[in-house]
Amino acid sequence: MFLLLLQGFGDIVLNIHNLIFLIGGVALGLIMGAIPGLTSTMAIALIIPLTFYITPVQSLVMLLGAYNGGIFGGSLSAILLATPGTPASAATAADGFKLALQGKAGKAIKMAITSSIFGCLFSSIVLIIIAEPIARYALKFGPGEYTVLMIFSLTIIASAAGKSVIKGLIGGILGLLFGMVGLDPIYSVPRFTFGIPYLGSGLSLVVMLIGSLAVSEIFRQIESVSMGRVSAHLPPPTCREDDRLSFSEMKQSFKSMMRSALIGCGIGSLPGLGPTLAAYIGYDMAKRNSKNPDLFGEGSLEGIAAAETANNAVCGANLIPLLALGVPGDTVAAILIGAFMIQGLTPGPLIFREAPELVYSIYAGLILSNIVLFIIVMLTHKGFSRIARLETTIIYPVVLMFCIVGVYALNQSIFDIWIMMMFAIIGYIMVKFDFSPATMMIGFILSPIFELNLRQALLISNNQLSIFFSTPITWVFWLITLYSVYNILNRKRKERQREKQQAIL
Amino acid sequence: MMKKFMALLLVCCMTLVLFSGCTQTKTEEKFPAEAITLVVNYGGGGSTDLSARALAKAAEASLGVPVTIENKSGGSGSTGVIEVQNSKNDGYTIGTLTYSPLAILPYQMTVPYTIDDFDFIMGYGEYRYGIAVKSDSPYNTIEDLVNAARENGGMAFSASGYPQPFAMQKIAEKEDVIFNYVPFSSGSDAVTAVLGGHVEATVGIISSVVPFLETGELKLLASASSKRWDEAPDVETLEELGYEDASIQSYVGLGAPAGISEENLKILREAFAKAFEDQEFQDLMVKLQLPASYISGDEYKTLCQEGFEANKVLLENVTQ
Incomplete structure (x- = not known):
């Protein structure tokens, strides 16, 4: 196995063509990821036609490079512009941008790249060593188990909510509701579509994210400019320390990174959940266990580390169900299947037998893509930061243009732009009234998975609720859910006591 | 003087700009004279997309013009179909018309098209x-x-x-x-x-x-198809087991908006029938495990219509 892996490395590093395709893939993914509206899914869809003409190794390393680069690219714009480039980096935006406003953009980007790479390397190693057993174990997750896992995931809304849990719940429920637009997953009956065929396939996560987080941010900028506050977008670093990531800062975040890496691997091995959910869960867990939970949302390096490790850990772990079972974990993995098939390979249990060298080239490509990503980001991040120091009146019109073009390019649909604008207004109003758009996002991501699995489970069990308590896995998740709710209530109680004490003083 | 000259220059320029809008109208020109757009009703990388791309590449040879792919996914496959329906029926826009959005989806959601809104070029793959x-x-x-x-x-x-x-x-x-x-x-x-x-x-x-x-x-x-699987030749079909009509037919095919001229449809049908024979296309279909199977445009239309009628009974039972 080790020899095969070494051979895989050699195949890429020593062959200049393979290396060029890898670097090209990473760079393309990074750029597309960084531009709000363009995603790694699109970068990969762009590369696919090219794969007809290049070798299997070249096409796969290029695709993996774009995948990995794309997930990180989103964080760059999340940190520098507060407009996450991809859904997976939405959890990074709050803390990253707060740090950037303090002149610490360099520090935030370095934390993000380090933890991204840590997450991806960690999950790559897991993939190489124990892909097969994990995939077999993941088979045990049926609709019943998924449903309980979703119930647990709903509890993370509480910590994304900020001060008021009630407002968080309202946001979450709004998200669940938006997630139901489209054909009902069981009987294909249209819901909330108002007879518009475009709404039949539901609202797109990217469109919603760009609207409620990116364009609504642009609205706020327009508002502040119209009040006469024209300024440089970001301040320059105040001292050299602001651009550096110290060892002690890394050490402080290490526990969160480890935890997030495990969470990301778990979420990635379960098909259908995806990096965005992993980032939110990782962030939530880090906040609960942190020594400085109050800093979360106000510029916490630990928060960035937790979110970034988790979403990039999904990157490698997603290949576990893809390679072992032929089940794509998310939209990107689904497109990767097409790339395999062009080469005459069906991802699934046979691929390890039919083309072991290719599998190991994939492993090597995944690991090398991290190194390439690290080098590219280190060489270019100063340039990105410098762009972000331009005046807001220059930056945001450009960003808005990219948002519109990107959202249109998703499905070549003008209708999507209107949906984006609608969510921009919703997002703007939510922030004005102290609701967190993140809670809506989480609800929206969970909604379809939750509903589909709940109803599948009830169909299988003939409407017997016992299916949700039928296996040890369901019990474990019920216990975690209970603990999580207890934890939330406990924290609220402490907060109230603290407030009372302060009132007395 | 200078001002007058500039004004004249401006008028000249504007007239030129105006005339440039009048491209040569297509008269008795041989079809196709420019690139053909092939709308794929699913996203990039899926088997429908990949098969259509290979087919387009093969058809370019006999058509003599580029055939460019445009992915219009969404709406359970209906978005791309609607795109074809709404495009000009001059033969320059065609699309993949898969069985499900034509014969099944109309029972599940309101779609603005019927099977008669299309002229079919061929069916080229049968899902098994x-x-x-x-x-x-x-x-x-x-x-x-x-x-x-x-x-x-x-x-x-x-x-x-x-x-x-x-x-x-x-x-x-x-x-x-x-x-x-x-x-x-x-x-x-x-x-x-x-x-x-x-x-x-x-x-x-x-x-x-x-x-x-x-x-x-x-x-x-x-x-569950009309034929046994090549991969498992000993396993009988449902019909052989005595369940008549239980086999599922589902095709992927090509079509154009209805009303396209006879000659142009004939040219497209011949070009794509030839592209179907292309070895690279056939090899890809094997890789995609989407059995290549040619049926003529008229046959495919009949198949969709019959399926549409038959599904009425089945689906009405389901949604009740």
Whole structure:
């Protein structure tokens, strides 16, 4: 196995063509990821036609490079512009941008790249060593188990909510509701579509994210400019320390990174959940266990580390169900299947037998893509930061243009732009009234998975609720859910006591 | 003086700009004179997309113009179909017209098109289906499944959307038992539900079932298509087992908006029929496990219409 892996490395590093395709893939993914509206899914869809003409190794390393680069690219714009480039980096935006406003953009980007790479390397190693057993174990997750896992995931809304849990719940429920637009997953009956065929396939996560987080941010900028506050977008670093990531800062975040890496691997091995959910869960867990939970949302390096490790850990772990079972974990993995098939390979249990060298080239490509990503980001991040120091009146019109073009390019649909604008207004109003758009996002991501699995489970069990308590896995998740709710209530109680004490003083 | 000169120059320029708008109108020109757009009604990288790309590449040779792919996914495959319906019927826009948005989707959502809104070029691939269970399952025949469903008052099976469940529904109808259809979002998800033991059986698409037949984790009980599977030639079809009309037909084909001129349709039909024979295309279809099977445009239209009529009865039972 080790020899095969070494051979895989050699195949890429020593062959200049393979290396060029890898670097090209990473760079393309990074750029597309960084531009709000363009995603790694699109970068990969762009590369696919090219794969007809290049070798299997070249096409796969290029695709993996774009995948990995794309997930990180989103964080760059999340940190520098507060407009996450991809859904997976939405959890990074709050803390990253707060740090950037303090002149610490360099520090935030370095934390993000380090933890991204840590997450991806960690999950790559897991993939190489124990892909097969994990995939077999993941088979045990049926609709019943998924449903309980979703119930647990709903509890993370509480910590994304900020001060008021009630407002968080309202946001979450709004998200669940938006997630139901489209054909009902069981009987294909249209819901909330108002007879518009475009709404039949539901609202797109990217469109919603760009609207409620990116364009609504642009609205706020327009508002502040119209009040006469024209300024440089970001301040320059105040001292050299602001651009550096110290060892002690890394050490402080290490526990969160480890935890997030495990969470990301778990979420990635379960098909259908995806990096965005992993980032939110990782962030939530880090906040609960942190020594400085109050800093979360106000510029916490630990928060960035937790979110970034988790979403990039999904990157490698997603290949576990893809390679072992032929089940794509998310939209990107689904497109990767097409790339395999062009080469005459069906991802699934046979691929390890039919083309072991290719599998190991994939492993090597995944690991090398991290190194390439690290080098590219280190060489270019100063340039990105410098762009972000331009005046807001220059930056945001450009960003808005990219948002519109990107959202249109998703499905070549003008209708999507209107949906984006609608969510921009919703997002703007939510922030004005102290609701967190993140809670809506989480609800929206969970909604379809939750509903589909709940109803599948009830169909299988003939409407017997016992299916949700039928296996040890369901019990474990019920216990975690209970603990999580207890934890939330406990924290609220402490907060109230603290407030009372302060009132007395 | 200078001002006058500039004004004159401006007028000249503007006239030129105006004239440049008048491109030469197409008169008695040989079709096709410019690039043809092929709208694919699913996203990039799927088997419909990849097969259409290979076909387009092969057709370029005989058409002599580029055939560019445009992916219009969404709306369960209807968005791309609507795009074709709304485009000009001059032959320069064609698209993939798959069976499900034409013959099934109209019962599930309001779509602005009917089958008559299209002229069909050809059908080129037939999706193949089968009924499979886990290899350590106690059931070895369709009869075993029927008996178990009768004893236990029903049995759950997985599939990834219509038309797959029709196969089980027709068996259930004939034998008077209950098979509960549990929908999954993709063919491979439906198969993993069987592997994980969450449902007893699946009506799966060939590409997601075959790998697990080879590893011995699944066993195929019947082919749910009109033919036996090349990969499992000993397993009988549902029709051979005595369930007439239980086989599922689902095609992928090409078409143009209705009203395209006879000559242009003929040129397109001939070019794509020739492209179908292309070795690279045929090889890709084998790789995609989407059996290549040619039927003429008229045959494909009839197939969709008959399917549409037949599905009416089946789907009305489901949604009640």
